[in-house]
Amino acid sequence: MKTRLVALALSVLPPAALAAQDHSAHGQPAGPTAPKLHPLTGVVVEVMAEKQALLVKHDEIPGVMRAMTMMFRVEAGVLGQVKKGDAIKAQMGRNEENRWILRDVQVVAAAK
Numbered sequence: 337m338k339t340r341l342v343a344l345a346l347s348v349l350p351p352a353a354l355a356a357q358d359h360s361a362h363g364q365p366a367g368p369t370a371p372k373l374h375p376l377t378g379v380v381v382e383v384m385a386e387k388q389a390l391l392v393k394h395d396e397i398p399g400v401m402r403a404m405t406m407m408f409r410v411e412a413g414v415l416g417q418v419k420k421g422d423a424i425k426a427q428m429g430r431n432e433e434n435r436w437i438l439r440d441v442q443v444v445a446a447a448k
């Protein structure tokens with residue numbers, strides 16, 4: 337009986353509720369789910385040392401976010417390792433303050 341109820345609940349859940357998370361409204365509250373990381377590629381538009389952040393023009397992250405330019409908090413050590421114009425890859429997620437962050441930032445092509 338219990339199994340049947342779970343199956344029923346799942347079948348009732350509209351697929352749209354699971355997909356289509358457009359993060360154009362940055363800073364919206366995170367859901368109750370555990371923090372998730374998404375692979376990201378993009379180009380550093382600006383190193384914002386005073387905010388310990390990078391302004392990054394990132395490619396589309398399918399199912400998560402359209403291509404756009406936005407700010408990401410990074411670990412302090414990253415600031416000295418990237419520069420304006422560098423192409424990077426990283427893992428995108430949110431920190432405890434619900435701000436967008438990048439982890440595992442790697443330069444894949446240095447600015448010319």
Ligand SMILES: [Cu+2]
Binds near residue numbers: 401402405
């Ligand atoms: Cu974005």
